[in-house]
Amino acid sequence: MAEKLFDFEINHPLTAERRETMDRFIAANAGRLGRPVSHRWDDAGNVLRVASDPVEWVFTFYPDRLEVFGTAPFWIKMLFTEKLRAVAHQTIRDMLAEAGLIDAPDPGKK
Numbered sequence: 001m002a003e004k005l006f007d008f009e010i011n012h013p014l015t016a017e018r019r020e021t022m023d024r025f026i027a028a029n030a031g032r033l034g035r036p037v038s039h040r041w042d043d044a045g046n047v048l049r050v051a052s053d054p055v056e057w058v059f060t061f062y063p064d065r066l067e068v069f070g071t072a073p074f075w076i077k078m079l080f081t082e083k084l085r086a087v088a089h090q091t092i093r094d095m096l097a098e099a100g101l102i103d104a105p106d107p108g109k110k
Helices: 016-033 074-079 082-098
Strands: 003-009 038-041 047-052 055-061 065-071
Touching: 003 082, 016 038, 016 047, 016 082
Parallel strands: none
Antiparallel strands: 003 065, 038 047, 047 055, 055 065
């Protein structure tokens, strides 16, 4: 069963160019997992599925927000600590910022 992991507000619409940027981001960062990663968009281009067996992430884009769900076996969920959750959250934010869906944080602000 899928579990909702994150909600993000997005400031700019999802476009074909932004999807391509996210594709490149995923390809460039896939090696961080140390295992094969696959991803695909649905026909409408609003749902992105990212999989690295036995985990699947589903990113559903709406005009003003993104919902992120995940499915994984129980033993994987037990390893998803708050620290790993924070890393995943930041990585998704980085992807969204690089794609221009959210405004990049001002480095001078805390």
